[in-house]
Amino acid sequence: MNDDPRDFVAHEAALLDERRFDDWLALFTEDGHYWIPLLGAAQADPFSHNSLAYEDRLLLQLRVDRLKNPRAHSQHPASHSQHVLQPSRIEEEASGAVRLRTPFLYVEARGESQILLTGTARHHLVRTPTGWAIREKRIDLLNAARALPAIQLFI
Numbered sequence: 001m002n003d004d005p006r007d008f009v010a011h012e013a014a015l016l017d018e019r020r021f022d023d024w025l026a027l028f029t030e031d032g033h034y035w036i037p038l039l040g041a042a043q044a045d046p047f048s049h050n051s052l053a054y055e056d057r058l059l060l061q062l063r064v065d066r067l068k069n070p071r072a073h074s075q076h077p078a079s080h081s082q083h084v085l086q087p088s089r090i091e092e093e094a095s096g097a098v099r100l101r102t103p104f105l106y107v108e109a110r111g112e113s114q115i116l117l118t119g120t121a122r123h124h125l126v127r128t129p130t131g132w133a134i135r136e137k138r139i140d141l142l143n144a145a146r147a148l149p150a151i152q153l154f155i
Contacts, residue, residue, distance in 0.1 A: 081107065
């Protein structure tokens with residue numbers, strides 16, 4: 001993989017679609033967060049309003065462990081995902097950091113059921129000695145406040 005942060009975003013989505021959750025989690029910084037605001041793009045922060053998800057590394061690790069557990073009832077049959085990404089656009093660049101915006105379609109399938117979600121992924125990446133890492137991944141779902149089905153994997 002080259003040094004372009006836009007390629008990093010595509011690589012991250014591929015890890016999720018391949019169910020390589022440990023490799024995906026390793027992309028996050030120790031202080032990294034995964035955030036899905038309830039109000040979508042209109043929500044300024046995760047503290048002034050409820051969120052669909054606001055998870056630090058510990059909570060992400062617990063979810064990954066659950067997904068890998070053969071006794072996890074919600075994963076019989078296992079869920080699979082497909083991310084369809086539009087090209088990422090760099091919104092802000094600073095020394096050793098970048099913010100990207102990536103519109104997407106997300107399909108999650110389990111057994112006979114399938115859900116389709118769309119929105120924009122916003123990545124705040126920081127440069128580390130080993131390459132780019134995720135400080136925050138924010139998912140702004142289109143019409144996020146509507147009733148949503150249970151999402152098993154990571155958008």
